[in-house]
Amino acid sequence: MTARHVGPLLEIKGIKTHFFTQDGVVKAVDDVTFEIGHGQTLGVVGESGCGKSITSLSVMRLIERPGKIVAGEIRLNGENLLDKTDADMRDIRGDQVSMIFQEPMTSLNPVFTCGDQIAEAVQQHTAVSRREAMDRAVEMLRVVGIPDPKRRAAEHPHQLSGGMRQRVMIAMALSTDPDLLIADEPTTALDVTIQAQILEVMRDLREKNRMAIMLITHDLGVVAEMADEVVVMYAGKVVERADVRTVFGSPHHPYTQGLLLSIPRLDERRERLEVIKGTVPSPLNLPEGCLFKRRCPHRMRVCDTAPPYQEVGSGHFSRCWLTPAGEAPDVGADAEGEEAQHAAEQLTVGAR
Amino acid sequence: MATYIIRRTLQSIPILFGVALVSFAIIQLAPGSPIDRFRTPNVRPETLENLIRLYGLDQPVHIQFVNWITAFVQFWNVEAWGYSLVDGRSVRDTLVDRMPATLLLGGTALLVTIIFAVPIGILAAVRQYSWADKAITTFATIGYAIPSFLLGLYIAYLGTVVFRGLFPGFGMVSLPGTEGRGTPLDVAWHMVLPVTSLAIQQIAGWSRYVRAKMLEVLNQDYVRTAKAKGLSAAKVTYKHALRNALIPVITLFGLTLPGLLSGAVITETIFSWPGLGLLGVTAVTQRDYPVVLAFVMVGGFGVVMGNLLADILYGVVDPRIKY
Numbered sequence: 001m002t003a004r005h006v007g008p009l010l011e012i013k014g015i016k017t018h019f020f021t022q023d024g025v026v027k028a029v030d031d032v033t034f035e036i037g038h039g040q041t042l043g044v045v046g047e048s049g050c051g052k053s054i055t056s057l058s059v060m061r062l063i064e065r066p067g068k069i070v071a072g073e074i075r076l077n078g079e080n081l082l083d084k085t086d087a088d089m090r091d092i093r094g095d096q097v098s099m100i101f102q103e104p105m106t107s108l109n110p111v112f113t114c115g116d117q118i119a120e121a122v123q124q125h126t127a128v129s130r131r132e133a134m135d136r137a138v139e140m141l142r143v144v145g146i147p148d149p150k151r152r153a154a155e156h157p158h159q160l161s162g163g164m165r166q167r168v169m170i171a172m173a174l175s176t177d178p179d180l181l182i183a184d185e186p187t188t189a190l191d192v193t194i195q196a197q198i199l200e201v202m203r204d205l206r207e208k209n210r211m212a213i214m215l216i217t218h219d220l221g222v223v224a225e226m227a228d229e230v231v232v233m234y235a236g237k238v239v240e241r242a243d244v245r246t247v248f249g250s251p252h253h254p255y256t257q258g259l260l261l262s263i264p265r266l267d268e269r270r271e272r273l274e275v276i277k278g279t280v281p282s283p284l285n286l287p288e289g290c291l292f293k294r295r296c297p298h299r300m301r302v303c304d305t306a307p308p309y310q311e312v313g314s315g316h317f318s319r320c321w322l323t324p325a326g327e328a329p330d331v332g333a334d335a336e337g338e339e340a341q342h343a344a345e346q347l348t349v350g351a352r
Numbered sequence: 353m354a355t356y357i358i359r360r361t362l363q364s365i366p367i368l369f370g371v372a373l374v375s376f377a378i379i380q381l382a383p384g385s386p387i388d389r390f391r392t393p394n395v396r397p398e399t400l401e402n403l404i405r406l407y408g409l410d411q412p413v414h415i416q417f418v419n420w421i422t423a424f425v426q427f428w429n430v431e432a433w434g435y436s437l438v439d440g441r442s443v444r445d446t447l448v449d450r451m452p453a454t455l456l457l458g459g460t461a462l463l464v465t466i467i468f469a470v471p472i473g474i475l476a477a478v479r480q481y482s483w484a485d486k487a488i489t490t491f492a493t494i495g496y497a498i499p500s501f502l503l504g505l506y507i508a509y510l511g512t513v514v515f516r517g518l519f520p521g522f523g524m525v526s527l528p529g530t531e532g533r534g535t536p537l538d539v540a541w542h543m544v545l546p547v548t549s550l551a552i553q554q555i556a557g558w559s560r561y562v563r564a565k566m567l568e569v570l571n572q573d574y575v576r577t578a579k580a581k582g583l584s585a586a587k588v589t590y591k592h593a594l595r596n597a598l599i600p601v602i603t604l605f606g607l608t609l610p611g612l613l614s615g616a617v618i619t620e621t622i623f624s625w626p627g628l629g630l631l632g633v634t635a636v637t638q639r640d641y642p643v644v645l646a647f648v649m650v651g652g653f654g655v656v657m658g659n660l661l662a663d664i665l666y667g668v669v670d671p672r673i674k675y
């Protein structure tokens with residue numbers, strides 16, 4: 001491999017992934033920027049439909065028509081993946097960057113054995129014999145905690161439970177020692193005890209392999225347990241980003257605050273969970289200005305203008321008009337038009 | 353597996369009994385009677401009475417059925433299926449004689465169908481909405497919509513009139529006295545038009561089916577997994593997707609098999625192909641009851657066998673199916 005790149009493992013800069021549908025352009029991912037350091041775990045959270053999966057598929061360059069990455073850079077070890085040929089990209093997929101998916105029940109091919117499917121990934125990226133690849137597959141099944149891995153390797157996916165299948169997926173993804181594992185809601189489809197086991201396996205392997213993880217989830221509990229840093233997405237945009245302690249301790253964006261209030265907690269007795277009012281706006285009918293304004297309890301006049309992405313604390317960014325202290329901004333809550341736009345630009349420049 | 357095949361085969365017996373019952377009932381309900389063909393103005397009533405007694409038609413219906421069915425299961429017996437009312441030959445021997453021509457025509461058409469329809473269906477799915485897909489869709493819709501008698505006639509017309517007898521339009525071998533009559537080449541030459549006519553219709557249906565299944569499979573999560581592994585497009589399509597897409601095609605195979613046994617009635621008639629289909633049609637128009645009943649039973653047997661074979665094949669290719 002090339003000499004180790006200094007700087008983050010993955011840098012996503014201003015990517016826009018749009019779907020050109022018959023009803024109009026769906027801006028599924030719209031100007032998303034974040035980095036993941038070597039060995040770091042980044043949690044990507046947000047309600048269903050906010051663009052988490054499309055962001056991860058963009059990194060894999062697995063976006064299909066009518067979708068297209070229309071702008072931005074995705075740098076892995078400093079090299080822009082969007083400049084790679086399809087053949088180069090295939091060498092990266094499943095080798096340097098692996099992905100596991102939400103649906104363990106359907107993500108494995110029903111007609112091939114689990115062992116075959118793992119061995120196939122190994123053989124695709126390393127010059128080993130079939131036998132060696134198969135040995136590696138069995139070894140990986142053992143590593144992810146599947147009892148009797150030799151027998152399981154010879155079984156077809158339908159003979160395994162959902163949790164076991166997700167372990168097989170992890171074994172497959174990690175069989176090539178990737179630098180980055182993208183896990184798109186890896187535990188969402190599993191029941192709670194199995195969820196905990198899968199997270200345990202991932203944590204364990206992260207330490208062993210010094211691998212970075214992009215962990216996509218809508219479950220803040222999972223984030224609290226796993227992530228170093230957090231990116232909160234809303235309607236295709238990053239609305240808040242900080243280390244995990246800051247996000248849980250002093251969230252800035254009203255959307256993040258709303259998400260936190262909706263987590264059930266054992267130490268407090270609430271009559272019922274607060275849920276963020278309203279629904280995610282239709283991607284074909286996004287509001288002017290702040291995309292969250294229809295649901296926001298702090299909404300001001302100025303929110304009709306797109307809010308700045310400002311640094312509200314050290315390494316803590318938020319896409320909101322509220323001041324770092326959470327108050328109405330100096331420009332005046334009533335600012336409109338050019339005045340507001342200008343203020344937004346000023347504040348954003350500071351953040352980038 | 354073996355026990356499953358045996359169990360499944362035994363289960364076919366009641367189904368075949370049902371087929372026999374329905375076939376028998378239809379013949380009973382159809383207007384006319386087997387002795388109508390002897391009813392001419394100068395036949396004496398006593399002669400007709402004798403015939404009725406000879407054929408057992410004076411018995412109650414259920415006795416007639418039992419008589420017929422017990423005779424019918426004795427397929428090893430030349431006499432069991434009765435004798436043709438038209439030429440007096442053993443019905444069983446007539447059917448056995450006709451079988452090879454039908455199997456040859458139907459089998460070749462099926463082979464041609466698979467050779468063309470599977471790649472065509474894959475192409476249409478992989479390049480969905482491309483001009484190739486649209487052309488294939490157009491062809492398939494026309495091929496599917498055209499009634500087979502019209503398509504057969506048109507192909508006969510093309511081969512014999514437009515191309516001035518390039519291909520023969522009837523029969524299985526050349527006329528007596530022609531050089532090379534009955535050689536494999538002669539038979540193959542006679543097969544061109546009927547096979548084309550049968551295959552076009554089947555390719556139309558099969559290619560649509562393969563396309564639909566392929567599209568369905570290409571959207572599955574495991575195809576995305578295969579791509580995420582870094583496999584080439586060819587491996588994703590032909591290894592991961594195709595294997596899954598072809599499993600349900602077995603159903604079509606099972607549906608096509610009965611046609612192989614009982615013959616393509618319309619196509620065989622148009623091209624005077626001396627197979628079972630033509631035999632059946634001729635027998636119906638001549639009210640040759642024993643032949644009609646045997647023909648219907650062979651068709652029903654084909655349907656049951658087609659289903660049985662499809663079920664067994666599913667078990668062979670789909671690891672999810674357990675016995």
Ligand SMILES: Nc1ncnc2c1ncn2[C@@H]1O[C@H](COP(=O)(O)OP(=O)(O)O)[C@@H](O)[C@H]1O
Nearest residue numbers: 019021026028048049050051052053054055283
């Ligand atoms: N093939 C597609 N065509 C049109 N819109 C799409 C397509 N795939 C995804 N989208 C849109 O992209 C947005 C983000 O989807 P996704 O990334 O899957 O959300 P999630 O955060 O739940 O993973 C959604 O609004 C969805 O409607």
Ligand code: SF4
Nearest residue numbers: 290293296303320321
């Ligand atoms: S910009 Fe305004 S509407 Fe948007 S989140 Fe901040 S306060 Fe709420």
Ligand SMILES: [Mg+2]
Nearest residue numbers: 052053054184
């Ligand atoms: Mg998703």
